[in-house]
Amino acid sequence: MKDQIKQWLQQGKVDIFLGYKMVEGHPLPHFFVKDRLYEVDELVTGPIRYPLEKLAIRLAAEDPEVKIGLLVRDCNRRALNVLFLWHQLNPDNVMSIPVNCCPSNLADQANCSLLKPEKAGPYKEMVGIDNNISIEEAKGFDQEERLRRWTYEFDKCIKCYGCRDACPVCFCKECSLEHHALVKTGDLPVDIPIFHLVRAVHMAGRCIDCGLCEEACPMDIPLRLLYKMVNQIVLNVFKYNPGIDSVQSPFNMLGDEVTLEPKGLNAA
Amino acid sequence: MTVKRITFLQELLALIGLEGRLHLEWISSAEAQKFVHVVTDFTEKIRALGPNPLKENRRLYTLEIDSDTESEETISVSGG
Numbered sequence A: 001m002k003d004q005i006k007q008w009l010q011q012g013k014v015d016i017f018l019g020y021k022m023v024e025g026h027p028l029p030h031f032f033v034k035d036r037l038y039e040v041d042e043l044v045t046g047p048i049r050y051p052l053e054k055l056a057i058r059l060a061a062e063d064p065e066v067k068i069g070l071l072v073r074d075c076n077r078r079a080l081n082v083l084f085l086w087h088q089l090n091p092d093n094v095m096s097i098p099v100n101c102c103p104s105n106l107a108d109q110a111n112c113s114l115l116k117p118e119k120a121g122p123y124k125e126m127v128g129i130d131n132n133i134s135i136e137e138a139k140g141f142d143q144e145e146r147l148r149r150w151t152y153e154f155d156k157c158i159k160c161y162g163c164r165d166a167c168p169v170c171f172c173k174e175c176s177l178e179h180h181a182l183v184k185t186g187d188l189p190v191d192i193p194i195f196h197l198v199r200a201v202h203m204a205g206r207c208i209d210c211g212l213c214e215e216a217c218p219m220d221i222p223l224r225l226l227y228k229m230v231n232q233i234v235l236n237v238f239k240y241n242p243g244i245d246s247v248q249s250p251f252n253m254l255g256d257e258v259t260l261e262p263k264g265l266n267a268a
Numbered sequence B: 001m002t003v004k005r006i007t008f009l010q011e012l013l014a015l016i017g018l019e020g021r022l023h024l025e026w027i028s029s030a031e032a033q034k035f036v037h038v039v040t041d042f043t044e045k046i047r048a049l050g051p052n053p054l055k056e057n058r059r060l061y062t063l064e065i066d067s068d069t070e071s072e073e074t075i076s077v078s079g080g
Helices: A002-011 A034-042 A052-062 A074-085 A122-127 A135-140 A143-155 A162-166 A194-203 A212-216 A223-238 B002-015 B032-049 B060-065 B071-078
Strands: A016-023 A026-033 A068-072 A094-098
Touching (some): A002 A016, A002 A026, A002 A034, A002 A068, A016 A034, A052 A068, A052 A074, A068 A074, A135 A223, A223 B002
């Protein structure tokens, strides 16, 4: 793999390669370039995950012609698909090297930080939403309990914007979450449910379920579960599966044809 | 498309336990009877559901959970 990266850099197939390097004992994203080819030997892979595609978007925004190489897992691959579809990256300028990711009998080991989810404590289990429960379980609470549990989770939010910053498919220049008319910045407690549901709506039809938001969240809010749930609605209503389908999400400003009937007044 | 968007929103609100508070209906300007019927029915439905639980007392859960121990402190610190 390292030889291939060196080869790509030398041949000019890529101008910058995005990988990880150990810095002070921490694997951090690093830009490998031709001028410092020796650094490629220090490239590391492992369970560590960063949104490398997000760095690639920044680079491409600065210089649309720059050729970028990067390490991709399955989640990175899905994120790249979404970014190509939304014209944030040019597929011709992106080269990728797959890295070991999900568990398989054929791989020596599974390398993903997501594979060891933290178990919820008893208090969170009692009043909040356990991050590891299924969509069905989360929907299973009765109405009052559902509201109370989600309110507990959202209420913990310290508005660090970590979920947005870590998200590989968040690329808007102006973020609604920082728009004064919509969400007051620097104001706590967070506006429930506006803050989280605005983000949830933006993730609908776009979230590729990488789980980085939840890993980034210092308050342990079950964001991955929330975005999984909105994506399930998008799948049911719009028949769209982000990261896999090869067209832009129909849940957008322009819309598409109507095939559903309105719900009756007494429907749940 | 509107019906899909509203369906999405209805289900999104249902996820966090705010279902039944959003309704969509097409009514022509010639359908006064239908307008009255829909608005009356929906008003009754909303009234039965009560006020928006998120508007006030956001710390509902703390009140319930901590009612036996140190409730005074929790409420005064986190209220509002």
